Amino acid sequence: MIFTRVFVGNMLSRGNRLYCSQRSSGILVKKKEVAGHIKQISEDEPQIPQNPLKAVHTASAQPENGKIYDKKPFRMKFQKGKAYFWCLCGQSKSQPLCDGTHRNPYLNIKFRPIKFMVTEDKEYWLCNCKQTSNRPFCDGTHKREDIQAAIK
Numbered sequence: 221m222i223f224t225r226v227f228v229g230n231m232l233s234r235g236n237r238l239y240c241s242q243r244s245s246g247i248l249v250k251k252k253e254v255a256g257h258i259k260q261i262s263e264d265e266p267q268i269p270q271n272p273l274k275a276v277h278t279a280s281a282q283p284e285n286g287k288i289y290d291k292k293p294f295r296m297k298f299q300k301g302k303a304y305f306w307c308l309c310g311q312s313k314s315q316p317l318c319d320g321t322h323r324n325p326y327l328n329i330k331f332r333p334i335k336f337m338v339t340e341d342k343e344y345w346l347c348n349c350k351q352t353s354n355r356p357f358c359d360g361t362h363k364r365e366d367i368q369a370a371i372k
């Protein structure tokens with residue numbers, strides 16, 4: 221990641237380069253090149269967490285997503301070093317965590333919960349739409365129109 225300073229003064233563009241027409245103090249931002257354009261990402265933008273158990277827990281590789289439970293994520297506090305199970309089937313009564321409902325033989329649920337850990341003691345946004353590409357954490361997929369329309 222490249223860090224650069226964004227100036228609040230007038231910006232001039234020449235080709236692929238940006239110039240500041242006046243000197244002023246700026247804020248530090250991350251700079252990423254995307255298809256010839258420069259995308260600026262604020263330093264304050266939250267980092268999407270990763271599940272350290274993704275590579276070792278086979279349930280993480282389930283290709284299908286569960287039933288949409290809600291159209292927004294749920295924020296919960298988690299402890300570093302402790303294992304948790306996130307509900308993928310969308311049928312748990314303890315959302316966003318698993319309560320064992322997927323084991324009920326009468327429901328014939330093929331999904332298994334996702335075992336996960338966190339790297340810091342803090343609050344995390346867990347996916348509640350069950351459609352995230354970064355299980356169990358919210359990656360913004362819930363903003364899709366079909367997901368927003370699925371829950372009234």
Ligand code: FES
Nearest residue numbers: 347348349358361
């Ligand atoms: S709640 Fe599922 S991606 Fe945000």
